[in-house]
Amino acid sequence: MSWDSLGKGGRWAVGLLLAVALLLAGAVAAGSVAAAELEEVVARGELIWAADQEGGGPHVFLDPKNPSQLTGFEVELAELLAAELGVKARFQQGQWDRLPLLLGRTADCVINGIELTPGRQRDYRCSRPYFAYALQLVARRDAPLTSFERLESLGPHGRWRVGVLTGSAAEILMRGRAGLEVDVVGYDGTVDCLEQVTTGVLDATVLDDCIASFYADRFPRLRAVDRPQAGGFYTILTPPDTPHLSAKIDEALGRLLTDGRLKQLYDSWDLAGRQQVLLLRDADEIPPAPRDSWGHLLRSALPLLLSAAGMTVLLSAASFPLAILIGLAVAIGRLYGPPLLRPLLAGYVEVLRGTPLMLQLYALFFLLPKIGLALPALAAAIIGLALNYSAYESEIYRAGLKAVPGGQFEAALALGMTKWQALRHVIVPQAVRIVMPPVTSDFIALFKDTSVCSAITVIELTKRYSVLALSTGRIVELAVVTALLYLAMSWPMALVSRWLERRLERTGAARQP
Amino acid sequence: MITVESVAAFRAGVRVLEDVSLNVPAGTVTTLVGPSGSGKSTLLRCLNGLETLAAGSVEIAGHRLTAGPQSPRRLELLRRDVGMVFQQFNLFPHLSVLDNVALPPRVIRQMPAAEARAQAQTLLERVGLAHLADVRPTALSGGQQQRVAIARSLAMEPRVMLFDEPTSALDPAMSGEVLEVILGLARAGQTMVVVTHDHSFARRVATQVAELVAGRVVRQGTAAEVL
Ligand SMILES: Nc1ncnc2c1ncn2[C@@H]1O[C@H](COP(=O)(O)OP(=O)(O)OP(=O)(O)O)[C@@H](O)[C@H]1O
Ligand SMILES: [Mg+2]
Numbered sequence: 001m002s003w004d005s006l007g008k009g010g011r012w013a014v015g016l017l018l019a020v021a022l023l024l025a026g027a028v029a030a031g032s033v034a035a036a037e038l039e040e041v042v043a044r045g046e047l048i049w050a051a052d053q054e055g056g057g058p059h060v061f062l063d064p065k066n067p068s069q070l071t072g073f074e075v076e077l078a079e080l081l082a083a084e085l086g087v088k089a090r091f092q093q094g095q096w097d098r099l100p101l102l103l104g105r106t107a108d109c110v111i112n113g114i115e116l117t118p119g120r121q122r123d124y125r126c127s128r129p130y131f132a133y134a135l136q137l138v139a140r141r142d143a144p145l146t147s148f149e150r151l152e153s154l155g156p157h158g159r160w161r162v163g164v165l166t167g168s169a170a171e172i173l174m175r176g177r178a179g180l181e182v183d184v185v186g187y188d189g190t191v192d193c194l195e196q197v198t199t200g201v202l203d204a205t206v207l208d209d210c211i212a213s214f215y216a217d218r219f220p221r222l223r224a225v226d227r228p229q230a231g232g233f234y235t236i237l238t239p240p241d242t243p244h245l246s247a248k249i250d251e252a253l254g255r256l257l258t259d260g261r262l263k264q265l266y267d268s269w270d271l272a273g274r275q276q277v278l279l280l281r282d283a284d285e286i287p288p289a290p291r292d293s294w295g296h297l298l299r300s301a302l303p304l305l306l307s308a309a310g311m312t313v314l315l316s317a318a319s320f321p322l323a324i325l326i327g328l329a330v331a332i333g334r335l336y337g338p339p340l341l342r343p344l345l346a347g348y349v350e351v352l353r354g355t356p357l358m359l360q361l362y363a364l365f366f367l368l369p370k371i372g373l374a375l376p377a378l379a380a381a382i383i384g385l386a387l388n389y390s391a392y393e394s395e396i397y398r399a400g401l402k403a404v405p406g407g408q409f410e411a412a413l414a415l416g417m418t419k420w421q422a423l424r425h426v427i428v429p430q431a432v433r434i435v436m437p438p439v440t441s442d443f444i445a446l447f448k449d450t451s452v453c454s455a456i457t458v459i460e461l462t463k464r465y466s467v468l469a470l471s472t473g474r475i476v477e478l479a480v481v482t483a484l485l486y487l488a489m490s491w492p493m494a495l496v497s498r499w500l501e502r503r504l505e506r507t508g509a510a511r512q513p
Numbered sequence: 514m515i516t517v518e519s520v521a522a523f524r525a526g527v528r529v530l531e532d533v534s535l536n537v538p539a540g541t542v543t544t545l546v547g548p549s550g551s552g553k554s555t556l557l558r559c560l561n562g563l564e565t566l567a568a569g570s571v572e573i574a575g576h577r578l579t580a581g582p583q584s585p586r587r588l589e590l591l592r593r594d595v596g597m598v599f600q601q602f603n604l605f606p607h608l609s610v611l612d613n614v615a616l617p618p619r620v621i622r623q624m625p626a627a628e629a630r631a632q633a634q635t636l637l638e639r640v641g642l643a644h645l646a647d648v649r650p651t652a653l654s655g656g657q658q659q660r661v662a663i664a665r666s667l668a669m670e671p672r673v674m675l676f677d678e679p680t681s682a683l684d685p686a687m688s689g690e691v692l693e694v695i696l697g698l699a700r701a702g703q704t705m706v707v708v709t710h711d712h713s714f715a716r717r718v719a720t721q722v723a724e725l726v727a728g729r730v731v732r733q734g735t736a737a738e739v740l
Contacts, residue, residue, distance in 0.1 A: 408605065410599075411604075415592065415593075415621065415666070416589050416617070417617070418585065419585065433607060
């Protein structure tokens with residue numbers, strides 16, 4: 001059996017299997033990579049610490065006065081710690097909820113408001129606490145949300161919409177607390193949450209109290225509601241197999257705590273240093289969570305992964321037909337429309353092709369509400385995908401329309417058809433057949449691009465996988481399940497595309513009487 | 514049925530018709546002859562508004578074209594009464610033979626599909642192709658395709674039929690069947706203008722022959738006089 005004889009669908013399936021195999025191999029290999037131990041850090045002369053500057057202040061953020069400069073209390077803490085180890089500190093950027101994945105690869109440790117939880121105790125080495133936080137509910141000043149208890153009954157528009165940082169203790173609190181009439185929406189940044197509360201997309205957000213006070217000036221229309229709720233401690237994460245490095249970090253933290261330098265640091269950031277240091281002195285270690293059995297994990301994870309897969313299907317199935325319709329309309333407009341319209345449509349295509357899908361989704365979801373047009377995340381995702389792909393589809397259709405011989409249009413006109421009748425009954429049906437293969441392969445591309453929608457809080461399969469993998473520590477096992485789910489979805493798609501191609505060949509080729 | 518008066522036309526900025534006048538009475542057949550590039554196709558295309566007149570006027574099947582661009586609506590109405598058959602057939606490859614013939618009245622006159630298909634079946638019988646109704650046009654020989662193209666034009670029941678070298682893309686063996694169909698139409702009294710290089714056919718079918726040279730009508734008369 002040759003590569004070509006497999007057909008397009010077959011090649012796609014083989015490609016996917018290969019990808020699964022590579023993913024597995026990669027995951028297994030990653031597990032066996034020796035983490036950078038203390039000796040290596042010392043030899044290198046650098047402690048590489050990971051954080052997300054998008055996470056915002058006061059932890060790690062770009063200095064507004066000097067935007068090329070990283071600042072924040074954790075930046076200074078990292079420098080103090082590195083100095084204690086006799087090395088320099090080097091920053092490594094990562095997306096907050098995936099920072100632990102960098103451990104042992106591109107980072108020695110994670111210092112970024114990581115809450116000490118039983119799950120993290122189980123999966124990583126957690127340092128002694130270095131900061132005490134509490135969770136604060138924040139809402140608009142003019143909102144009817146006046147206390148945390150108010151979340152236990154329906155709001156004026158039904159269930160309350162509350163934004164949280166994905167993977168944070170705030171998310172665990174809001175999803176886990178019984179009796180709340182709340183839809184929890186996960187974001188990649190706390191500042192995004194605050195923005196969305198201001199524009200009214202969210203009713204409220206729950207975040208660490210230090211963040212709430214840090215941004216109080218920037219968001220004057222918001223206010224802290226009620227006293228802070230449950231709290232806990234931040235910890236520094238190091239890889240599981242680095243006993244020496246983590247011991248050294250604990251020692252260093254101890255020295256900073258006792259000799260007053262930590263208090264001084266927190267005071268300079270207005271973080272109530274004395275109180276912090278008192279709390280940290282008698283912080284108890286949190287015991288590690290037991291590891292879920294494989295069967296139990298599958299029972300709890302599979303329904304979540306399946307519904308996320310449903311979201312992936314919904315996103316592709318809803319946005320692609322739209323993309324085709326818009327793309328076809330744009331292509332027809334550019335070739336046959338009024339001359340004044342043509343440059344506008346060309347501009348539409350270039351803008352959408354020339355900017356990343358991520359940026360377009362971001363604009364639809366985060367910027368439109370600022371001019372009073374708040375789209376639900378799912379609508380923004382579907383519209384964003386449809387608009388982005390409509391630009392590519394329109395180029396395909398333009399080529400397809402041009403590939404229909406000119407005599408066809410003339411013959412239709414000569415019969416007395418209007419321009420639109422000729423397009424509708426003669427030109428477009430032929431163009432559609434011509435472009436079938438590139439359009440099907442674009443559908444598969446869009447199917448995979450749906451994962452970008454997680455940037456605007458839509459939880460599809462890839463996002464659900466990464467959240468689950470990090471919270472359970474079963475990175476490899478869940479990767480296999482996720483890959484199988486993708487395969488189960490793409491397989492029928494490959495079959496349909498092959499069927500379409502065969503049909504196309506039949507209608508295109510000569511059929512004997 | 515057709516009156517052409519002092520028509521001039523340009524193609525790609527070059528004058529290809531100059532002061533052409535021609536009269537085609539109802540129920541007669543005019544053939545256009547002349548060397549390659551003399552403007553025969555251009556004149557034919559002027560008759561159904563596929564080319565814009567630079568000067569002069571055309572009256573055809575009760576419609577009138579004058580110099581300069583014409584409104585799309587006017588052209589559509591004219592073309593419904595003036596059928597045209599091309600050298601390259603230009604059948605619609607995505608439709609069956611029957612649907613090629615049924616499409617124009619269905620789309621343009623909103624004829625019910627069943628009626629349009631019944632009419633198409635009758636027309637295919639008339640050109641001798643009823644047995645190939647469900648085949649794709651690409652599966653037909655050139656002569657068969659051209660006969661389908663004629664049937665497709667007839668589906669609009671045009672008052673005038675224009676033919677632009679209907680057999681020059683066919684080998685001689687297949688030309689005969691197409692020419693027979695055209696002769697049949699002539700006998701039935703269809704008003705036609707036929708561009709052809711085939712003088713013997715011109716002699717058989719023409720009431721009148723006009724010869725073009727370099728964009729002008731140089732001779733006009735019966736076949737015996739001109740050829
Ligand atoms: N699409 C076009 N663009 C530019 N010039 C054209 C075009 N079609 C025809 N011409 C020119 O117009 C002139 C007349 O062409 P036309 O096709 O009317 O001649 P014809 O008598 O039909 O010739 P033939 O017997 O070769 O079909 C020729 O000089 C030709 O080169
Ligand atoms: Mg010609």
